[in-house]
Amino acid sequence: MSNLMNAIGTDLLLPGAENGTGSMSQTDEQPDRSVGHPHDSTVRPNSGQASQAAALCAEKGRSLASARAGGILPAVPIAACFALGILADRWTTLPAEFWIVASFVGWAAWVMVWRTGRLRPAAVLLCFSCLCLGAAQDHRTWFLVRRDDIALFASEQSSPAIIEAVVVSQPQVHTLRSDGRLREWPPPVRSICVVECQALRSGKDRRPVSGRARLQTFGRLSNLQMGDEIIIYGHFRRPRGPSNPGEFDFRRYLRRQRIHCLIWADSPEAVRSTGERQDRMLARLRSHAREVCQAGLRRYLSPRGLPVAKALLLGDRTGITEEVRKAFVESGTMHLLAISGLHVGILAMFLWSLARLLRLPPSGLAALVLAGVGVYAFVTDARPPVLRATILIAITVAVFPCYRRVLSANSLAVAALILLFRNPSDLFEPGAQLSFVAVIALLWSARRFRRRDQTGGPDLDWQWGGWLRQVLQPCLRWLRRGYAMSTAVWLFSAPLVAGYFNVVCPVGLIINVLLIPIVVLTLWFGFGLIASITALPSLAPVFGFGFDRLLGVLLDVVALASTWRLGHLYIPDIPVWWGLGFYVLLAGLVASGRSRQITWITTRGLAAWLVFGLWTGLQPSSPQSLRCTFLDVGHGCAVLVETPGGRTLLYDVGTLHNPHRATKLVEGALWSSGRSCVDLLILSHSDSDHYNGAPELFGDVPVGKLVLTRSFLQLDQEGVNDVCQAAASHGVRVELVWAGDRIRLDRNVVGTVLHPAPDFVGEHDNANSLVVLIEFAGRRILLCGDIDGNGLDALLRQPPRTIDVLMAPHHGSKRSNRPELAGWARPRLLVVSGDDRHTRKMLIDAYGPS
Incomplete structure (x- = not known):
């Protein structure tokens, strides 16, 4: 064995x-039948046959x-050249026809040269043809789609549609945070599967289409199996690229699976099964086998x-x-x-x-x-x-x-x-x-x-026996x-x-x-x-x-x-150039074989490269000026401020959707900029879409100080209690502030708390939002949280200020973005932290078209 x-x-x-x-x-664990034994009845070859067998x-x-020893591994260079062809196709703009013609020419030349017995030139031509073949195959699967692909009828904006499709992957049920405390919306259960689109319907018109799409709906699609023909009543669009620094590229991830379209259905009832495809029996067999296994595991x-x-x-x-x-x-x-x-x-x-x-x-x-x-x-x-x-x-x-x-x-x-x-x-x-x-x-x-x-290398030296x-x-x-x-x-x-x-x-x-x-x-x-x-x-x-x-x-x-x-x-992101250098040296070490000289060079080179990487990674990464990033977290808030001195401030970390996503977006932005910690975290108020990512953030990223208002500490709210317990368990210092306090972020960067005052009592949580004015080199950024009601009235009673960048309070709501605020702040740039695109016209009316 x-x-x-x-x-x-x-x-x-x-x-x-x-x-x-x-x-x-x-080394084989097989009996040596060439040696006789008195009790062995096996028929043995004669001496001539034995000598021939031994020679063989x-x-x-x-x-x-x-x-x-000599590295005669024909598949290794072929596979390497095929992979290089894929890289060449991604890095160049050459058409597929070029790679196909070059591959055929290379194959033909290889056959002719190989038949003449010139093995080295033949090997080079074979590798070249494999490289071109890899590039052609990659171009076909990555850049080309059929003319009737459903993605060509979609845009990045969601559009209603009726789509006929076939289920090609078993629907998977995803559950979001079972405790339900820090997530407000959407519903906790959703189903996701991949479908092969067949037709796109609009009224009485039916247009045949092709291509794969990712179907998602809230609820359980428990009645669907692989191979089912379905009709979807929902919306479809193309996947969007990342909108934040360091964010996972979901569009590229789907493209690697040859999926170029997303389909949403509001509920399982909007996905109707119309039968099953007889040519998908293997898919249905796989689905049935998985169902049997899962049922047994559940039991x-x-x-x-x-x-x-x-x-x-x-x-x-x-x-x-x-x-x-x-x-x-x-x-x-x-x-x-x-x-x-x-x-x-x-x-x-x-x-x-x-x-x-x-x-x-x-x-x-x-x-x-x-x-x-x-x-x-x-x-x-x-x-x-x-x-x-x-x-x-x-x-x-x-x-x-x-x-x-x-x-x-x-x-x-x-x-x-x-x-x-x-x-x-x-x-x-x-x-x-x-x-x-x-x-x-x-x-x-x-x-x-x-x-x-x-x-016969050294082995363990035993001082006892038996x-x-x-x-x-x-x-x-x-x-x-x-x-x-x-x-x-x-x-x-x-x-x-x-x-x-x-x-x-x-x-x-x-x-x-x-x-x-x-x-x-x-x-x-x-x-x-x-x-x-x-x-x-x-x-x-x-x-x-x-x-x-x-x-x-x-x-x-x-x-x-x-x-x-x-x-x-x-840790922060590793530079691509350092990773490539590491694996080039590592490839040299693996390929060195018995050559002690190459092994000595590559091992020392790897050690020096690791030390160099650690030295460069430990150097502080600081922008030349103040950098403020408003992260796209959907309906929520997360603002990352990086100072010239290398310090980091985070204003809120939460979203109305999955809080895990808000945390990962903040971490991605931090790590992509070379930062590994948050020096100051400010939570504006106790609405969960502004803080529900904080408990997970404390476990992943060192946080120096947590800044709150006294009104935030409503410990009867489970989510707030979770934040406080997580901060205490990870040793995060907590500081309470109010209007007039100054937060020294850097030598030339100062934050001033404008609201709430020590004696202020808001009519609700939004009115108690912590408002911070950040000033650097004569520029001003105002972060307002969800301030509205009597809290906004108290802010407007302060002396007017000219603001360079204003974060529209309460995600751009009409109640918080009154013309009085526009006149008081006179912002040059307005940023809205939300995903409601219908508020744009209202904000233009309130603040003006500029």
Whole structure:
């Protein structure tokens, strides 16, 4: 079994032969039948045949050794050139016709040159044609759409429509914050699925269309299955790009999935099923299989373990709460919630063990593993990491009955080629990148251990013997190798994780290896539960009980690790140039092979590059002048002020929608500007759309001081109480202010509190809004919160001021934006924090067209 264990642990390193007719090397766990035994009745070859066989084995061994030493891995340069072609297409404006013609010319030239026996020029032409082929495939999938694509009939403004479509992905139900305290709207449950558009109807007109769209509605689309034909009564538009610095590019994310349109329906009743497509039977089979698995999980698992079980086994993370997701991120174990090569490998181990238990022959073992892994990839929608691992396992297991060796780097390149040809945008997907980088790290570290074993490297020095040595020595050797491989994976992937998710988790180095036995047992019980649900229902309670208990242990360990001090650290964005430099040096290290000189140069270069990156990252990032960013959070408020001295002020952090989104938008703006903390957080008043993102912000970003008014501290409101408890638990100082107080933000930046006065009593929360005037270099910015009523009257009784930038109070409402305020402030620029575009005309009437 050690062969497949190596294949799984280091992504498919099996002994055997790369070419030829399946001769075995000395490392194979097969009996040597060329040596006689008195009691062996096996028919043996004569001496001439034995010598020929030995010569053949020696020749194949030399070929394999030279392949490894000389780097004869034909799929590696082909895959690299295909990926370079994708990059070339994204970075240039060349048309698809150019890449197609160049690819055909390259192929034709390669055939002619190869037939003449000139291998080096032929190899160059082959690589060139693969590069052009990659560019052509990327251009076809990224830049081109059909002329009747539904996105061509949409704009970035929502328009009503009646759309005929076919469901192509199982509707997923998302639940927003189950506590309901800090979110006011929209409803807590929504359903999302992908549909293939068929027709666009307007009155009696019916226009055939094509293309994929993302359908969303509030409520549960529990009656829909993959392959259903539906009619949608709703609105559609194109996805919008990011409107804030550092914001996640949702439009690009959808485009990578070839989705160019969004459809909204107000309720599930606005989505009507009209039948099912007979040509979508495979999709319906996948949907039915997932439903059966989910029903079994719901029956045998507790509410705490059910969402994690669905994520571990089926890749469905819709039930994972933000608190659990964050615990996995901060403990460095987020990869467990995303189905990857680890899960597929553990499944292959499970099937291998089952086959050995049933004493299946090599062909039966290979068939069982291939069938099981293939079905699992089908049920889990064949995401890139799953498909990569499935291809590698298929290559390895398919040749296992022939006892042939698989060169893992070559197999990995083949998997990359298949993935990139299927969808070139996978080259830019974080999951696919992390998957391949982790496998490369495992292969590299396994090669080093194999070399150490061959050269007789140092081993553990034991001062005792007997049974204790027999027990502890394998365990400690496994721990040593496990931590070495885990460290390699962590080091190889840390820049990618930090670049995409702005977090570094040293605690993952400690617990990931220790969690391997727990994760293996957990998944084995989970796979056993899924299998027993359909085949042996009497065993399902046993597997369900064990699976649920192991999930509880896993969740407890993850929750504990996420709370360790210095176990994780949120950091600003990593410069792209630094990340590229790191991976160029890392590629040199991996490709150095046995060359000690290249290894010495690349290791020293990596160390110097890391020190240089830390030095530049620790330098304070400060704008040359005051920078004020009004973040687009929808109906809410978040204003980020960065001073020339490097200090940061945040005025409010909340939204009427999901508070998690407000927090992430603020963090993205901070990190994209090179900031890692908030020196001063001002919460204007106790409406939740102005503060509901604060509790999560305290946990992610260091906050120096929280500034409030006395009227904010209405502790009978649960949301306000949450803010105060979160501030206290994270050591944030709280300061109460009122009119006349001055807030020194920087040497040349001063904030003055204009409202409320110490003795002021507002008629409601909005009237108590904290109004701050920020002054720098003769310029003034006025932040008003939601001030209205008698609070606005009190503000207008103060001496008039000329304001350069005015944030329209109360999201631009008519009651708060009276002509008197326009005359009192005379703003040069008016900013509205809200998503109601119908207020524009009213504001122009109040403040004037300029």
